[in-house]
Amino acid sequence: MCPNSFLLFMKKLGSWKGVVGTQHGDEAKGKIVDVLADEADEVVRYNGANNAGHKIYNTDGSRSVVLSQAPSGVLKGKRGFIAANSLFSPSAYFEELERIKKFGVDNAIHLTRIATQASLIQPHQRLRDVALAKEAIGTTGRGIGPGYGDRAMRTHGERQLDLRMGVLLEDTQKAMRIMQNNYDAEVALLERDPECDQKRLKAAIAKLNIKDLMAQEFDAINTLVGLELIEKDPAYIVRRLQQGMNILAEGAQSLYLANLGTTPYITSSDPSVGGAISCGMPWQYLKELIFVAKSIPTRVGKGPFITEYGGSAQEAYCMEDEGDKHNRAYEQAAYGHRLDACLRSNNPLEFAGAVRSQTDEYGGVSGRPRRLGEFDAYMIRTAIEMYGATGLHLSKVDCLQLLKHRESIRIGVGYAQSGKNIDYVPTNEADARRTEAVYREYGTFDADISNAKSAAELPKELRRMLQDLEDYLGCPIHSIGIGPRGDQVIFRQGNWALAA
Ligand code: GDP
Numbered sequence: 116m117c118p119n120s121f122l123l124f125m126k127k128l129g130s131w132k133g134v135v136g137t138q139h140g141d142e143a144k145g146k147i148v149d150v151l152a153d154e155a156d157e158v159v160r161y162n163g164a165n166n167a168g169h170k171i172y173n174t175d176g177s178r179s180v181v182l183s184q185a186p187s188g189v190l191k192g193k194r195g196f197i198a199a200n201s202l203f204s205p206s207a208y209f210e211e212l213e214r215i216k217k218f219g220v221d222n223a224i225h226l227t228r229i230a231t232q233a234s235l236i237q238p239h240q241r242l243r244d245v246a247l248a249k250e251a252i253g254t255t256g257r258g259i260g261p262g263y264g265d266r267a268m269r270t271h272g273e274r275q276l277d278l279r280m281g282v283l284l285e286d287t288q289k290a291m292r293i294m295q296n297n298y299d300a301e302v303a304l305l306e307r308d309p310e311c312d313q314k315r316l317k318a319a320i321a322k323l324n325i326k327d328l329m330a331q332e333f334d335a336i337n338t339l340v341g342l343e344l345i346e347k348d349p350a351y352i353v354r355r356l357q358q359g360m361n362i363l364a365e366g367a368q369s370l371y372l373a374n375l376g377t378t379p380y381i382t383s384s385d386p387s388v389g390g391a392i393s394c395g396m397p398w399q400y401l402k403e404l405i406f407v408a409k410s411i412p413t414r415v416g417k418g419p420f421i422t423e424y425g426g427s428a429q430e431a432y433c434m435e436d437e438g439d440k441h442n443r444a445y446e447q448a449a450y451g452h453r454l455d456a457c458l459r460s461n462n463p464l465e466f467a468g469a470v471r472s473q474t475d476e477y478g479g480v481s482g483r484p485r486r487l488g489e490f491d492a493y494m495i496r497t498a499i500e501m502y503g504a505t506g507l508h509l510s511k512v513d514c515l516q517l518l519k520h521r522e523s524i525r526i527g528v529g530y531a532q533s534g535k536n537i538d539y540v541p542t543n544e545a546d547a548r549r550t551e552a553v554y555r556e557y558g559t560f561d562a563d564i565s566n567a568k569s570a571a572e573l574p575k576e577l578r579r580m581l582q583d584l585e586d587y588l589g590c591p592i593h594s595i596g597i598g599p600r601g602d603q604v605i606f607r608q609g610n611w612a613l614a615a
Contacts, residue, residue: 129156129356130402133388134508136369137498139414140382141476141485142407143510143596145169148187148365150601151405155363157355158188158195161391162384163367164202164236164262165211166255168478173219176600180218184208185227187365190220195227196352198394200384202262203229203280204236205335206328228346229339230394231281236262237294238328239301245319246311250437252379253416255478263383274300280345283336291333298325349395356400364391370406370498377544380418387502405593406504408495411514413476413485419547422488422527425463427548429486432464438483446472446484459520474514491527491552492587497540499590506593506607509584512564513597515577519561524580527552528587557583565598570605570614582612 132151136142149171152158165183171190172179184203186195197203215223240258249256265276275293282290302320305311339345348354355362372382384390392398414420416434423429432441450457450469457469467487471477476485499507518524530537530550541547558576567573573581585592594606608614 128400129358129360129362130400131159131356131362131364131391131396132403132405133364133366133391133401134405134407135366135386135388135502135504137371137406137408137495137504137507138369138412138491139371139376139418139420140367140369141168141413141415141478142369142409144365144367144407145171145182145187146596146599146601147405147407147508147510147594147604148363149190150604151363152188152191152193154361155188155193156360158186158193158363158365159198159352159391159394159396160184160186160195160201160365160367161198161394161396162200162386163382164257164259165204165207166257166259166382167367169365169367170599172599172601174601176598178218179599180214182215183211185211185215185223188363189215189223189226190218192220192222193226196346197227197229197233198352198391198396199230199232199349200390200394201230201233202236202259202266202384203233204257205339206331207236207257209331209335209338224338224342224344228344228351229280230349230351231279231284231345231347232349233280234262234266235278235280235283235290235294237265237278237297238323238325238332239294239297240265242298242301242316242319242323243305245323246305246316247308250315253418253434253438260383271300281347283340284345284347287333287336287340290336291329294332295325295329352395353397353400356397362396364388364396366390370502371494375494375498375501375540375542377419377542377547380416380544403505404503405506405508406495406499406502406590407508407510408490409510410490410512410595411470411474411476411517412488412490414488415478415483415485419541419544419550420486420488421494421530421547421550422491422552424467424487424489429464429467433484433486438478441468441484442482443472443475443477443484455520458517470514470517473517474511489525489527489552489554492584493527493529493552494540496588496590499588504590506591507588508594508596509581509592510596512577512581512595513603515559516561516563519559521559523556524559525554525556526580526584528555529553555583565603567597567605570608570611573605573611573614575612578611578614582610585611 240261368382557580560574
């Protein structure tokens, strides 16, 4: 059926917008989703699970909450949907609902429905993640990789590895038995696995505390079932679109942690718009696709990061003690009292540590320090070309003020290996690690822009840089973020450089 005849079948025209991260995650998607949610009737999460952590502030910036599984719009009373390609942890969701209550929203539980096809994150998957992957590739240890692995594997002999939410509607007790059985079998397997560090395994078993965890899962599952929050209709989203609703699809993680990422440092689900479409969000209703990139890019965990300050030295520093050693408290004490000197420092670790401590670049859920680098426009342009964004939200532009003592703000516009330009984004680790960026330089600025109300109030060096970046990307810079609050966004009104 051609698109036009399809349109005839559309009943009432709603539409959807997608928001997709286009670096290594943590691009501040949560905030822009929160802003765009004002115009939406419902926010859909279509990939990932509680490995995401979207930090959102209230209107006056005095309180914040980290959302992991709840779609960002719930803070504004919008309906939410956790779609088919997601994993879902009931116990973690109820902990999150407590955080949301403390933030001041009491009814969040009633707002979000969960697709029957979403998979439950089970205790054995959490155990396997901590025992085998957390340290090796820097995962969050919440069972996401093993969860998606089991979803693909489905069974292991007689064991039913993957449990969908829909199973809970049929027989909760049976689902609990399957979970317990999977856990016991996993412990036995890991105890015999030569790749598994037995000390780490013992610690993980003690920390998980399966008896308490199963009790929590049981309570959480019963509440979800009792409140009829598990959605049986696989066409739920399109029905909402047909009712004329406007839907915002909130991607978790990022394109450079998926097909554009370097294995094994990637995420297990599809954050691209394709991930949303395969949940049943028809492309014919797609109105806008906003990519999000952070002007001070970060990467958490291990993996190549071509424009990283200090290269692999910062990677090692941030991952020491599984990321716990140089945490927020450590760095605030280390850099806070000599900030200016550190921002002038030629030592990239000191410079990056000082910027991190000022920009709060620590994992929303894990608290791990995020590795910092310079803005890499080449990778973003490639993603835009491949996945077709209609606009780019550039977040944390206010933070570029911290580069005021540097000779310039550098933006990566290409790559080279041994001094010779290459014309592709390397996605193999060894290839990426021998690649360096080719930069364009822009003037720095020393101005607090966090209260600017329009592009005209921004320093001219910054406006020039934004326009040049937009021309380079071949895609409008839809908006820029100038602070954590929802009102700290400047939307594009035309040529950035000419704004008056
Ligand atoms: P996400 O997972 O992609 O939503 O990113 P995180 O929530 O982990 O990290 C984004 C952090 O930056 C949060 O603390 C936000 O409140 C904050 N933030 C978002 N936008 C801006 C901005 O434009 N400027 C500043 N200074 N902070 C921002």
